[in-house]
Amino acid sequence: MNMEFLESDYDKVSYLVNLLTECATGNSVNTKEYETLRYELLSNQELAPLLPDWLKVHRTLTTFWGFIKNNCATYAERRTFLAEEFSRALNALEFDNDFANSNSSESKSNMNANTVSVQDKKIFIVHGRDNETKQEVARFIESLGIGTIILHEQASGGMTIIEKIEHYADESNYALVLYTACDLGRGIHESKIHPKNRARQKVVFEHGYLMAKLGRRNVCALVKGEIETPNDISGVVYVGLDQAGGWKNEVIKELKACGYKV
Structure with a gap:
């Protein structure tokens, strides 16, 4: 899939998970796509808190590979780990139809105050x-x-x-x-x-x-x-x-x- 066809944040997070899963299971991955998506998603102040903390640390797939290899021994464990790590963000994006304005006007006020x-x-x-x-x-x-x-x-x-x-x-x-x-x-x-x-x-x-x-x-x-x-x-x-x-x-x-x- 070409990244230009990723229309929603849900599509972008899903595609990022796919990239990481491919990397974690020994397949070739487009490093530039990973770095671009990672930066874009972490720059989203509403979405970033829902993403796993380790994503911020691993700017490249090379460091991610060392991380996943040492934490999960088998391919199956790696797939499960990644699915669980991104489930919070994906659930919020899938089931909240207006994620950018999520939770109510009170939530937006709190968000602005936090910013x-x-x-x-x-x-x-x-x-x-x-x-x-x-x-x-x-x-x-x-x-x-x-x-x-x-x-x-x-x-x-x-x-x-x-x-x-x-x-x-x-x-x-x-x-x-x-x-x-x-x-x-x-x-x-x-x-x-x-x-x-x-x-x-x-x-x-x-x-x-x-x-x-x-x-x-x-x-x-x-x-x-x-x-x-x-x-x-x-x-x-x-x-x-x-x-x-x-x-x-x-x-x-x-x-x-x-x-x-x-």
């Missing part, structure tokens, strides 16, 4: 000792018309560090975590291995805290250079902080998918 609150919420920036990168990222976000929260710039008001994190996280709806080469580390028994570049421990801690606080889909890690990332925080968004500035386009895509108007 405003998302746009007004600031972006929490977690950083290490790389002040130049911190400033570059913060100024870019502010150039989009969105406020930023950098913890050491905020008033303490007698609060401890963890209390400040808790307090100011409430004012944010999204977080950017900067993985920069601030520390060196290796395993205690790896004496013959050269220490690897690592982010500060506080960065890793705050990354995990904000994923729990804001939701995994609302946190993006920007990785500068060859940095060791936590191997037990899988399924999260990592974006390479390249010198050419390509990371800015990726961040804009993520913010749009989370409801920011940029």
Whole structure:
């Protein structure tokens, strides 16, 4: 099927499920179609909350394949998993004839209120000792018309560090975590291995805290250079902080998918 014949959101979600199922069962799939549909559906503020969280993480079919292969051993399990993951969205689209105006005028008012609150919420920036990168990222976000929260710039008001994190996280709806080469580390028994570049421990801690606080889909890690990332925080968004500035386009895509108007 040609994508230009997909008229409704139901058709688009169904086609996306078919693409993922074909990929999950070892068949050849048009990667461009997947990437285009994924971005379009996640940009739909009404539909995105009904889609599985892992869809936001896997921008390409290559990463999706690694995800589905490790989570479902057989083709049958993969088909069942995908059907169940998208059933909520498909049921809403099929049985609600006016999904764009679903639930009543009260629901629309709530939706509009939520959109405003998302746009007004600031972006929490977690950083290490790389002040130049911190400033570059913060100024870019502010150039989009969105406020930023950098913890050491905020008033303490007698609060401890963890209390400040808790307090100011409430004012944010999204977080950017900067993985920069601030520390060196290796395993205690790896004496013959050269220490690897690592982010500060506080960065890793705050990354995990904000994923729990804001939701995994609302946190993006920007990785500068060859940095060791936590191997037990899988399924999260990592974006390479390249010198050419390509990371800015990726961040804009993520913010749009989370409801920011940029």
